[in-house]
Amino acid sequence: MYYNIGEVAEMFTVKVSKIRFWADEFDGIINPQRNKKGDRLFTVDDLETFKIIYHLVNEQGMTLDGAKKRIIDNREGEMKNAEIVNRLENIKSLLLEIKDLIQ
Numbered sequence: 001m002y003y004n005i006g007e008v009a010e011m012f013t014v015k016v017s018k019i020r021f022w023a024d025e026f027d028g029i030i031n032p033q034r035n036k037k038g039d040r041l042f043t044v045d046d047l048e049t050f051k052i053i054y055h056l057v058n059e060q061g062m063t064l065d066g067a068k069k070r071i072i073d074n075r076e077g078e079m080k081n082a083e084i085v086n087r088l089e090n091i092k093s094l095l096l097e098i099k100d101l102i103q
Contacts, residue, residue: 002033002041011047012054022053025064029071048079055082 005023009016023030023040030049032040042050049071056067056078070078 002043003047005040008042008047008050012050026053026068051082052078055085
């Protein structure tokens, strides 16, 4: 399954230009396919990499070079960390909803 650049930008609530920039900066790590028009099409694996980039850059405040090095050195570990953070955020949201219901 492929996602176009607009769908990916929407998933991460960022502008299309940022996704395009990240895809160019992480060339070789993110490998979009191109359709006949030349539009980038991203795989689920690419989305996982975008999750890691988003986590490292937007949530942890790393530079792109630092994030690139982390992904190259320990992609699996970073994927697990990003997933743990995502799960904790979901749990926090659920607990806040429960708190609101109790009050």
